[in-house]
Amino acid sequence: MVKKLGVVVMAALLVLYIWAVGQLAVTLILSGDAVAAVMGAALAVLPLIAVWGLVSEVLFGVRSERLLARLEHEGRLPEHSVPVRASGRPIREAADAAFPAYKAEVEASPESWQSWLRLGLAYDASGDRRRARQAVRRAIALARNDRER
Structure with missing residues (x-):
């Protein structure tokens, strides 16, 4: 809010x-x-x-x-809960450790908007805002394509 x-x-x-x-x-x-x-x-x-x-x-x-x-x-939000600091920001090391699973998921199904969105959330948790936005934009485009089919 x-x-x-x-x-x-x-x-x-x-x-x-x-x-x-x-x-x-x-x-x-x-x-x-x-x-x-x-x-x-x-x-x-x-x-x-x-x-x-x-x-x-x-x-x-x-x-x-x-x-x-x-x-x-759909119940497909990332299941790994990354520990956060008192400020609410994720602890980067913990986020980085969870990251490879989401990257592998995208590599396994590159046309899945859900995978790209979860990768974007992982990038965001790791503090890489630029790549997070790119991944989320890709997810939006893929979701739009799904609706058009």
Whole structure:
């Protein structure tokens, strides 16, 4: 719940940023000065990039939450419980020890979204956020393909 509140706060701040930069871009474009208008046009690109980033990250979060719920409903969440520190972060050594089983599962069935999602959870527990996101994105794509068949 705290993470979702953080996402809402950050999204609200980003929307405020988009509005402020967009307003500044329009002001510069309408200023009548050629240099200011060019700067305003260049500045107008930033809110577009921010909107794209916000939408893609929110969609990623929603889709990954849905897949986690499906995995939980199927009773296929990772069975290894990794010990955590007082802060709630997993102990990396313990997470690393559980990791090879999930990697082997993906290698055995590379078209299974469940395997990729569990690998993403293992990467996340090991502290490798970049690979975790890649694995979860792959799981989302595979789940989408399953629904289309």
